Amino acid sequence: MGIRTRRTERRTDALSKERIVEAAIEILDNDGESALTFRALAARLTTGSGAIYWHVADKNELLAAAIEDVITRATTDMVGGTEPRETIRAIALGVFDAIDLHPWVGSQLSREPLQPAMLQIFEGIGGRLQALGVPERAQFDSWSALVNYILGVAGQNAANARHTRETDRSAFLSTVAARWAQLDPAKYPFLRQVATPMREHDDREQFLAGIDLILAGIGTVR
Amino acid sequence: MGIRTRRTERRTDALSKERIVEAAIEILDNDGESALTFRALAARLTTGSGAIYWHVADKNELLAAAIEDVITRATTDMVGGTEPRETIRAIALGVFDAIDLHPWVGSQLSREPLQPAMLQIFEGIGGRLQALGVPERAQFDSWSALVNYILGVAGQNAANARHTRETDRSAFLSTVAARWAQLDPAKYPFLRQVATPMREHDDREQFLAGIDLILAGIGTVR
């Protein structure tokens, strides 16, 4: 389709940063973080490993671009309600769902949280705190509590996904729950008791419950 | 000192898991995570790299043992007050300070949060929530919010420390703050405003403020 100009047009299979990033995301999604090597990437793109360096400076830049891609897509899809509390929940859930889909983003994010794409998310949360009427002196701490919590869950989910690759997710949680259920009741009464909800809980709802708790705490500041 | 029995006594420079872990921690503390290689470790212990494998299964076990060591030491030093809210703060601060001293623990923890040594910390927090009178149905979510927040901060601190190695800490934060201060005011009003507290804040107090906010939120559950 369209007119083929001689110079700007490329063969459709030509290498480009976008195609490289796309392929990297596929590898990360399908085979996990350890599977992303320049050799594997080159093989998938049927090119030499050195060719990738023409489009991408190094592995850090590649990962940054992959995160940028996923996070940008996630924030674009987001329907922001008008009520600040709801919007904060929606933003947080957007991050959660993106990381649920691409767990490697979670571990990269807790390694390099200041990704450019995260700025929109950080701003979105901070802005809504202002709209919520949080006193100015409490805004920074409130914002940081929410952001750290979100990044914490992100890292946890990524860790779970790493274990989950071998077996499956519910099997992994069952194993942890079973281990906790067998802890010494004298030393670990709470963890024993929490083993059941641990096995049965819905990650997404638990995540939201945490957001709500923090928002409730923020609400107590006058 | 003491009688030298022929078989059980070893030359003081003999290899042992403890000495290996100790040396690993020194390398991690002084030169960062990327500096810990079996070759560097062997050189520091003036032995062959293969010798380490006689005492330690692989690098994962080595890292797990190093974390165990640091976390156990941190929880041992902890003076637990009698008031539940204070005790939760003390436990959280204990983790924070340990990670502040050994940032690599933070990144390992967000990769493998279910370290055995963490069980005491998890239990300590959960137990105090019960003592605080948190309704049973809210205990799991409350506990998970606190734990995820703590692990989130741990990961962040580790990430900051990675950047800080090259320059110094305040210089790094200043750079971030300066970058945020120059963001488009129309798109990022909050981040611009928050750039100043970001540069001036005390990490430890900010961390505690987050704990307090979550505890305040937990307190609203009746």
Added chain:
DNA sequence: ACCTGAACACCGTTCAAGT
């Protein structure tokens, strides 16, 4: 039982050489 150190299979990255 414990240690040595060469060897193996991998990495990320570079670069002379091609088109």
Added chain:
DNA sequence: ACCTGAACACCGTTCAAGT
């Protein structure tokens, strides 16, 4: 301008050989 693929310096891990 863009790509190839061998080469380099490094990993974690193994293992025959030593003591």
